[in-house]
Amino acid sequence: MPECRNCGQRWTWRQTMRRSLGSMNDGVTCLHCEGTQYVTRKSRIKGALCLGAIIIPIPIVRNMFPDLPDWTFVSLMAALMVLFISLYPYLISFSNENEPLIK
Numbered sequence: 001m002p003e004c005r006n007c008g009q010r011w012t013w014r015q016t017m018r019r020s021l022g023s024m025n026d027g028v029t030c031l032h033c034e035g036t037q038y039v040t041r042k043s044r045i046k047g048a049l050c051l052g053a054i055i056i057p058i059p060i061v062r063n064m065f066p067d068l069p070d071w072t073f074v075s076l077m078a079a080l081m082v083l084f085i086s087l088y089p090y091l092i093s094f095s096n097e098n099e100p101l102i103k
Protein backbone atom coordinates (compact mmCIF):
# COMPACT_ATOMS: atom_id res chain seq x y z
CA MET A 1 0.00 0.00 0.00
CA PRO A 2 1.34 3.48 -0.79
CA GLU A 3 2.79 5.73 1.86
CA CYS A 4 2.54 9.54 1.82
CA ARG A 5 5.98 11.05 1.13
CA ASN A 6 4.93 14.18 2.99
CA CYS A 7 3.72 12.83 6.35
CA GLY A 8 4.81 9.18 6.14
CA GLN A 9 1.29 7.81 6.78
CA ARG A 10 0.41 4.62 4.98
CA TRP A 11 -2.84 4.72 3.02
CA THR A 12 -5.37 1.93 3.31
CA TRP A 13 -6.53 -0.07 0.30
CA ARG A 14 -9.88 1.73 0.34
CA GLN A 15 -8.34 5.21 0.56
CA THR A 16 -6.00 4.41 -2.30
CA MET A 17 -8.84 3.16 -4.49
CA ARG A 18 -11.11 6.10 -3.75
CA ARG A 19 -8.48 8.77 -4.18
CA SER A 20 -6.14 7.60 -6.87
CA LEU A 21 -8.22 5.89 -9.55
CA GLY A 22 -8.79 8.21 -12.47
CA SER A 23 -6.57 11.01 -11.17
CA MET A 24 -3.18 9.45 -11.59
CA ASN A 25 -1.68 12.40 -13.45
CA ASP A 26 -3.27 15.25 -11.51
CA GLY A 27 -2.10 14.19 -8.08
CA VAL A 28 -4.12 13.10 -5.08
CA THR A 29 -4.66 14.85 -1.75
CA CYS A 30 -3.43 12.99 1.33
CA LEU A 31 -6.18 12.39 3.90
CA HIS A 32 -3.73 12.82 6.76
CA CYS A 33 -1.78 15.97 5.84
CA GLU A 34 -3.70 17.42 2.86
CA GLY A 35 -0.47 17.39 0.86
CA THR A 36 -0.58 16.54 -2.83
CA GLN A 37 0.90 13.19 -3.78
CA TYR A 38 1.63 11.90 -7.25
CA VAL A 39 1.78 8.33 -8.42
CA THR A 40 5.42 7.64 -9.35
CA ARG A 41 6.45 7.06 -12.94
CA LYS A 42 7.67 3.57 -11.99
CA SER A 43 4.24 2.67 -10.55
CA ARG A 44 2.43 3.96 -13.62
CA ILE A 45 4.66 1.86 -15.86
CA LYS A 46 4.10 -1.17 -13.59
CA GLY A 47 0.33 -0.62 -13.78
CA ALA A 48 0.39 -0.29 -17.57
CA LEU A 49 2.49 -3.46 -17.92
CA CYS A 50 0.15 -5.43 -15.66
CA LEU A 51 -2.87 -4.18 -17.60
CA GLY A 52 -1.15 -5.17 -20.84
CA ALA A 53 -0.31 -8.59 -19.43
CA ILE A 54 -4.01 -9.07 -18.68
CA ILE A 55 -5.46 -7.72 -21.95
CA ILE A 56 -2.94 -8.90 -24.57
CA PRO A 57 -3.28 -12.69 -23.97
CA ILE A 58 -7.09 -12.63 -24.32
CA PRO A 59 -7.25 -12.52 -28.17
CA ILE A 60 -4.50 -15.18 -28.25
CA VAL A 61 -6.50 -17.47 -25.96
CA ARG A 62 -9.60 -16.70 -28.07
CA ASN A 63 -7.80 -17.90 -31.21
CA MET A 64 -6.63 -21.04 -29.43
CA PHE A 65 -10.18 -21.94 -28.40
CA PRO A 66 -12.45 -20.63 -31.21
CA ASP A 67 -15.36 -22.87 -30.19
CA LEU A 68 -15.82 -21.30 -26.77
CA PRO A 69 -18.76 -18.87 -26.57
CA ASP A 70 -18.13 -15.10 -26.43
CA TRP A 71 -19.44 -14.75 -22.87
CA THR A 72 -16.54 -16.90 -21.68
CA PHE A 73 -14.06 -14.28 -22.85
CA VAL A 74 -16.17 -11.35 -21.65
CA SER A 75 -16.41 -12.99 -18.21
CA LEU A 76 -12.70 -13.78 -18.20
CA MET A 77 -11.84 -10.22 -19.11
CA ALA A 78 -14.22 -8.81 -16.47
CA ALA A 79 -12.74 -11.13 -13.81
CA LEU A 80 -9.20 -10.12 -14.76
CA MET A 81 -10.10 -6.42 -14.68
CA VAL A 82 -11.60 -6.82 -11.20
CA LEU A 83 -8.42 -8.63 -10.16
CA PHE A 84 -6.27 -5.86 -11.62
CA ILE A 85 -8.28 -3.11 -9.93
CA SER A 86 -8.15 -4.87 -6.56
CA LEU A 87 -4.39 -5.34 -6.83
CA TYR A 88 -3.77 -1.81 -8.11
CA PRO A 89 -3.19 -0.21 -4.65
CA TYR A 90 -0.40 -2.72 -4.04
CA LEU A 91 1.37 -1.62 -7.23
CA ILE A 92 1.52 2.09 -6.60
CA SER A 93 3.82 4.33 -4.61
CA PHE A 94 3.73 8.08 -4.15
CA SER A 95 6.10 10.92 -4.79
CA ASN A 96 5.99 14.60 -3.81
CA GLU A 97 6.71 15.58 -7.38
CA ASN A 98 4.83 14.85 -10.56
CA GLU A 99 7.25 12.75 -12.58
CA PRO A 100 6.58 12.88 -16.33
CA LEU A 101 5.98 9.47 -17.87
CA ILE A 102 8.54 10.19 -20.57
CA LYS A 103 11.67 12.02 -19.47
Ligand SMILES: [Zn+2]
Binding pocket: 004, 005, 006, 007, 008, 009, 030, 031, 032, 033, 034, 035
Ligand atom coordinates in the same frame (compact mmCIF):
# COMPACT_ATOMS: atom_id res chain seq x y z
ZN1 LIG B 1 0.27 12.85 4.05
